[in-house]
Amino acid sequence: GSSLLTGPEGLMAKERENLKRLKCLRRYRQRYGVEALLHRQLKERRMLATDGAAQQAHTTRSSQRCLAFVDDVRCSNQSLPMARHCLTHICQDTNQTLFKPCQGSEEAPCNKAVPASLSEEPCCPLHLRLPPQMYVPEQVLAVPEELEATPSELYLSAAELQPTESLPLEFSD
Secondary structure, three states: OHHHHOOOOOOOHHHHHHHHHHHHHHOOOOOOOHHHHHHHHHHHHHHHHHHHHHHHHHHHHHHOEOOOEEOOEEOOOEOOOOOOOOOOOHHHOOOOOOEEEOOOOOOOOOOOEEEOOOOOOOOOOOOOOOOOOOOOOOOOOOOOOOOOOOHHHHOOOHHHHOOOOOOOHHHOO
């Protein structure tokens, strides 16, 4: 760019104007002086704030355990993200709305946490009630006994294959 201004042939007035506009466009988003200094300080402050927050969130997140107690012993499982309980004890949290306890059956009650779905009674896979069977197999029709033939009765003997009466000439080979 700068060699064009000092070149031996020189530039015409229109070319010099275009070159100035090109240089202005190249520096359009750059900051200079006080503005550049303030912008760099703001970026540094943001980096420190986000690094500190990310590091703090990582350390607190990795140390969060479930708040539930089972037989006066605190649960040692990791809590779910954005929650205070693990998947086993999430139903003890009264503020959550994503999980419901499985209703189970009368013979085997179940309190396993299952995701709340559109159905009124969410169930775990063990207690899931399947819809009624849509396919009904065809019923085999009863065959009368006289139609039932054993395989040996289906074949003709050699004597039965011989013609008993003479056929006219046009039908014989």
